[in-house]
Amino acid sequence: MARRYETDGAAIYARSFAIIRAEAALARFGEGEEAVAVRMIHAAGFVGLEHFIRFSPGMAAAARAALQAGAPILCDARMVAEGITRARLPASNPVICTLNDAAVPALARAIGNTRSAAALELWRPHLSGALVAIGNAPTALFHLMDMLKDPACPRPAAIIGCPVGFVGAAESKAELLASAPVPCLVVEGRLGGSAITAAAVNALASDRE
Amino acid sequence: MARRYETDGAAIYARSFAIIRAEAALARFGEGEEAVAVRMIHAAGFVGLEHFIRFSPGMAAAARAALQAGAPILCDARMVAEGITRARLPASNPVICTLNDAAVPALARAIGNTRSAAALELWRPHLSGALVAIGNAPTALFHLMDMLKDPACPRPAAIIGCPVGFVGAAESKAELLASAPVPCLVVEGRLGGSAITAAAVNALASDRE
Numbered sequence: 503m504a505r506r507y508e509t510d511g512a513a514i515y516a517r518s519f520a521i522i523r524a525e526a527a528l529a530r531f532g533e534g535e536e537a538v539a540v541r542m543i544h545a546a547g548f549v550g551l552e553h554f555i556r557f558s559p560g561m562a563a564a565a566r567a568a569l570q571a572g573a574p575i576l577c578d579a580r581m582v583a584e585g586i587t588r589a590r591l592p593a594s595n596p597v598i599c600t601l602n603d604a605a606v607p608a609l610a611r612a613i614g615n616t617r618s619a620a621a622l623e624l625w626r627p628h629l630s631g632a633l634v635a636i637g638n639a640p641t642a643l644f645h646l647m648d649m650l651k652d653p654a655c656p657r658p659a660a661i662i663g664c665p666v667g668f669v670g671a672a673e674s675k676a677e678l679l680a681s682a683p684v685p686c687l688v689v690e691g692r693l694g695g696s697a698i699t700a701a702a703v704n705a706l707a708s709d710r711e
Numbered sequence: 712m713a714r715r716y717e718t719d720g721a722a723i724y725a726r727s728f729a730i731i732r733a734e735a736a737l738a739r740f741g742e743g744e745e746a747v748a749v750r751m752i753h754a755a756g757f758v759g760l761e762h763f764i765r766f767s768p769g770m771a772a773a774a775r776a777a778l779q780a781g782a783p784i785l786c787d788a789r790m791v792a793e794g795i796t797r798a799r800l801p802a803s804n805p806v807i808c809t810l811n812d813a814a815v816p817a818l819a820r821a822i823g824n825t826r827s828a829a830a831l832e833l834w835r836p837h838l839s840g841a842l843v844a845i846g847n848a849p850t851a852l853f854h855l856m857d858m859l860k861d862p863a864c865p866r867p868a869a870i871i872g873c874p875v876g877f878v879g880a881a882e883s884k885a886e887l888l889a890s891a892p893v894p895c896l897v898v899e900g901r902l903g904g905s906a907i908t909a910a911a912v913n914a915l916a917s918d919r920e
Contacts, residue, residue, distance in 0.1 A: 505824075505853075506853075507849065507850065507853045507879045507882065507883065508850075508878055508879060509823060509824045509825060509828070509850055510825075511825050511826075514825075514850075514878045514879070517877070517878050518876055518877040518878050521877045521878075522877065544876065544877070545875070545904070546875075546902075546904070547875040547876045547877065547880060547900075547901035547902050547903060547904065548901065548902060579793075580793040581790045581793045581794050581905065581906065581909075584788075584789040584790045584793050585790050585905075614718060615714075615718045616718060616719075616720050616723075617720075619718070640716065641716065641717075641718055641723075644714075644715075644716045666754070666755075666756035666906075667727055667753065667756045668726070668727040668730045668731065668753070668756065669717055669723045669726050669727050669730070670716045670717060670723070671756060673716065674716070691756075692756040692757065693755075693756050693757060694756060695754070695755070695756065695904075695906050696790065696794075696905070696906060697790065697875075697904050697905060697906060700790075
């Protein structure tokens with residue numbers, strides 16, 4: 503049946519990525535980074551996003567190696583967790599979001615911070631070697647950086663830091679990129695969000711386009 | 712404890728909305744529309760989004776009335792469903808996403824369309840008077856418009872049509888706005904997505920900022 507629109511999922515992806523590669527300024531990305539940038543642009547529906555994407559050296563390789571080795575993916579928001587395509591994960595990697603844990607509201611009061619930040623305290627048993635995916639709350643990213651100032655805190659393998667918005671997002675991401683306690687990927691400025699963050703995870707999880 | 716960043720969730724929201732109202736061009740929105748546009752800009756982290764936001768006449772009022780009356784919210788993607796703040800819903804409205812229903816893959820093959828489009832066939836029992844929230848797949852929005860060409864198909868109260876991306880998104884939203892089978896809200900062009908869509912639902916669900 504002929505329709506006025508494309509109905510084949512694979513064809514939609516292929517045409518989308520071709521449009522992005524024709525329009526976006528991707529030359530500065532390394533071989534392991536370009537496909538990640540393309541998928542982030544795809545999720546945002548926005549050619550131009552690439553100008554705000556920054557990888558610290560070795561981030562893409564570190565994240566890919568961690569995922570291949572079975573690392574858990576730690577998400578600050580349920581929307582990020584929902585955006586991760588399980589079929590792309592190389593080792594049935596656990597996708598963990600602790601935001602709705604019953605312990606979080608009391609933890610938030612105890613540490614005087616948001617629930618999004620307090621939820622990260624529950625990441626500690628999973629944090630060593632993990633891939634962190636923060637796509638919503640600047641307070642979560644700030645709190646993670648403070649946790650990592652303690653040498654006794656386990657180190658994740660890499661951090662995707664893409665909180666979105668008008669208060670703290672730009673500042674938290676600038677601080678992450680400047681301090682880079684582990685290899686990291688950010689979208690500078692106000693842009694970010696769960697779809698872009700999940701897209702970065704999905705790109706790092708599999709070379710399949 | 713003094714920190715280098717704001718940790719009070721309510722203060723973060725208030726300052727974010729103040730920044731948006733200072734920077735964005737909101738004058739053309741009606742009284743029931745402005746708060747919706749503000750929350751969509753907030754979710755996108757992008758002042759400028761307002762230029763692409765279009766309400767058909769009466770959409771905001773129709774959507775609010777439907778939600779007050781207990782209408783279900785029908786979402787094309789799990790990320791949209793996760794982004795809806797349950798505490799803001801005025802009538803414990805059901806939030807329904809049929810994408811992962813076991814019947815969907817076979818339905819998609821049967822109708823020769825994507826799973827996102829096929830999932831809408833399972834909306835029929837819930838569609839009358841519902842608020843539709845499409846934030847991911849252009850094929851879902853196209854298929855919904857085709858379903859509504861049948862006079863026997865139940866009518867939703869309103870449609871938020873904000874699929875994102877490079878193939879079909881702009882076209883599907885232009886067609887929705889031009890045909891407006893029921894009152895609708897779109898983000899014109901490529902921009903859109905689950906966060907913006909859920910933000911529109913959250914704004915229509917409650918006047919509380």
